[in-house]
Amino acid sequence: MLLKIEDLHVEVGDRLLLKGIDLEIGEGETHILFGPNGSGKSSLVMAIIGHPGYKVIDGRIIFKGIDITEKPTAERVKLGIGVVFQNPPKIYGIRLRELINRISGKRERGDDILKLLDRLNITENLLNRHVNVGFSGGEIKRCEIAQALAMNSDFLILDEPDSGVDVENLELIGRELSKVLEKKSALIITHHGYILRYLKPTKAHVMIQGTIICHGDPDQILNQIMREGYRWCEKCRLMRRS
Amino acid sequence: MQVDEEKLRKALSKPAAYGPDLDLSQYSMEAVEQPKVDEEIIERSFEVGVDLRKRGALTTFLQIDHGALYKSVQKQFEGDVELLTIEEAVRKYDWVKELMWKLRSPYEDKYTAFNALHGAGGYFLRILEDRKIHMPIQACFLMFSPGAIQSVHNIIVAEPGSEAQILTGCTSHPKVSRGLHVGITEIYVRSGARLNYTMIHKWNPGFDVRPRTGILVEDAATIIHNYIAIGYVRSFQSQPTARLVGGNSKITMNNVVYLQGSSEMDLGGEVLIEGKGDKAEIITNAVAAERAKIINRGKISCEGEGGKGHISCRGLMLSDSAEISAIPCLVSRRMDSELTHEAAIGRIAEDQLFYLMARGIPREEAESLIVRGFLDLSPMNLPEHLEQGIRRIIDMALQGF
Structure with a gap:
């Protein structure tokens, strides 16, 4: 098993946001995490990558057989976890080129990185700009994905790679991800499921109020959510409880 | 400009409007023998951006303490650029005296008064009409005698339509622990000229520094005025002032400062917009580490039609013992002016x-x-x-x- 999350409870401040998450993702698998706004999807991302503001009060996160629950973020990244953030901060004074060179571990960009940037339509102009400063929605997503791929992580967590992105950008991102995910593992958070047009995920999960309430076939779950909204999941959760 | 000696003597006891007051009697105009340009001096000058190894190739001015040690004009720009010591320029041209103390008053404070009475050295740099100098012109002021005042007066004239990049590095010899640097610089940017003027400072922790810069920008002329200080200083105070007198002229003042130790800096910038459609920008990014104290002032006043001005003061605190103040100030005397500012201080x-x-x-x-x-x-x-x-x-x- 690549990633194994056991009974994970996470607090931010005094608020309990994740209430006993169990999740297993195997090598080469792509999992989808659905859930309404505020259900705790992004909190799970932050807990896996080790944001200091997200405190694990119970449970464990095991990656490649190593308990990473207490490990600093940079170490988790070194082990092979890469995140595509939903709302990355603006970093004034650091150019995208500089950051990509640094995280790809190459002084001079290698051929593969050049090709990657080309496929994601990341222009010289964009590379010369300060990271995320004045970027459009599509540019942010493309640059986030480029960074995650430049790190060459084995496991990618993509938080809403399809939100705030126009059709052309969605297609570009979808095509690139479908190719990359043939060889890697991923956890993809999506609200609308647009990205599923390009991917063939292994399994989907639905998160409601800090717990994962069901697992199943991604297309089936998406169709159900599209038809009835998350109210259906809510009903389902209540039925299971009783 | 004619100066009134009596008035100057009175001004010798006048503290500056900002910054800690210094007792000038604590410093001397005595100089030890001028050193040779050795590796140590070359290395130090390089740290303020001046490459003395290329002094034979680039237009270069070097002054150590009170006198010029070296000056040369790059061969391909002979006849385009005129570089003289200020003393030579006053002897050569009657009008140079008229340009002195026109943009800063000699009676402003004790430092300007001292300079007008006892100043020694500085350069006169003139870019002739329509000449484009695409290689940097470099000047270095180095302080070598312990406890001395280096008090220089520079005049820069960018004649109409000319273009140049000027770099002035000011520094102290690594072995000298105390001294006072006073630099008067008056910059004339004539119609349509474009000037990039950069001043880089690096000081030993016991040095006091009081630059006084005045800038005049004429019709459709542009100046980028950069100031960079990295490291230490005992105290620094400066408020470069600029007047945009023509139409469609532009000034950008950029300040990048990183101070550590117990350094104290009061750094400002003041622009008066007088012409139509003039633009002014003052951008300061200041980092305070250890016990450094930085006051960051910026002032833009607008009297010109449709004038635009923006001040950005950003401060980054790296220690709880440091202090940063941001004091942006905007003054408008025109309904159609557009003046804005932003100020922010925080940690990483x-x-x-x-x-x-x-x-x-x-x-x-x-x-x-x-x-x-x-x-x-x-x-x-x-x-x-x-x-x-x-x-x-x-x-x-x-x-x-």
Whole structure:
């Protein structure tokens, strides 16, 4: 098993946001995490990558057989976890080129990185700009994905790679991800499921109020959510409880 | 301009409007024998951006203490650029005296008065009409005698339609622990001229520094005025002032400062917009480490039709013992003026730090990357080799941070 999350409870401040998450993702698998706004999807991302503001009060996160629950973020990244953030901060004074060179571990960009940037339509102009400063929605997503791929992580967590992105950008991102995910593992958070047009995920999960309430076939779950909204999941959760 | 000696003597006891007051009797005009340009001096000048190894190739001026030690004009620009000591220029042209003390008053404070009475050295630099000098012109002022006042007066004239990049580096010899540097610089940017003027400072921790810069910008002329200080100073106070007198003229003042130790700096910038459609911008990014104290003032006044001005004061605190003040000031006397400012002081943002760590960069390196990024040189429009050189200076100062 690549990633194994056991009974994970996470607090931010005094608020309990994740209430006993169990999740297993195997090598080469792509999992989808659905859930309404505020259900705790992004909190799970932050807990896996080790944001200091997200405190694990119970449970464990095991990656490649190593308990990473207490490990600093940079170490988790070194082990092979890469995140595509939903709302990355603006970093004034650091150019995208500089950051990509640094995280790809190459002084001079290698051929593969050049090709990657080309496929994601990341222009010289964009590379010369300060990271995320004045970027459009599509540019942010493309640059986030480029960074995650430049790190060459084995496991990618993509938080809403399809939100705030126009059709052309969605297609570009979808095509690139479908190719990359043939060889890697991923956890993809999506609200609308647009990205599923390009991917063939292994399994989907639905998160409601800090717990994962069901697992199943991604297309089936998406169709159900599209038809009835998350109210259906809510009903389902209540039925299971009783 | 004719100066009134009696009035000057009175002004000798007048403190500056800002900054700690200094007792001038604590410094001397005595100088030890001038040193040879050795490796140590070459190395130190290089740290303020002046490459003395290329002094034979680039237009270069070097003054140590009170007298010019070296000056030369790059061969291909002979007849385009005139470089004289200020004393030579006053002897050669009657009108040079008229340009002196026109943009700064000699009676302003004790430092200007001292300079008008006892100043020694400085350069006169003139870019002739329509000449474009695409190689940097470099000047270095180095202080070598212990406890001395170096008090220089520079005049720069960018004649109509000319273009140039001027770099002035001011520094102290590594072995000297105390001294006072007073630099009067009056810059005339004539119609349609474009000037990039960069001043870089590096001082030993016991040095006091009081530059006084005045700038006049005529019709459709542009000046980028950059100031960079990295490291230490005992006290520094300066408020460069500019008047935009023509129409469609433009000034950008960029300040990048990283101070450590017990350094104290009061750095300002003052622009008066008088012409139609003039634009002024004052951008300061200041980092205070250890016990450094930085006051960051900016003032733009607008009297010209449709004038635009913007002040940005950003401060980054690296220690709880440091202090940064931001005091932007806007004055409008026109309904159609557009004046704005932004000021922000804070520590390194946690979300930025986390983001870089999530890219696999360890915390200490991420912090140092953000500080380096904060000291952004790109608005200064420097030649590439100079920007890289200054980056190296910043990297050296940030080592061990």
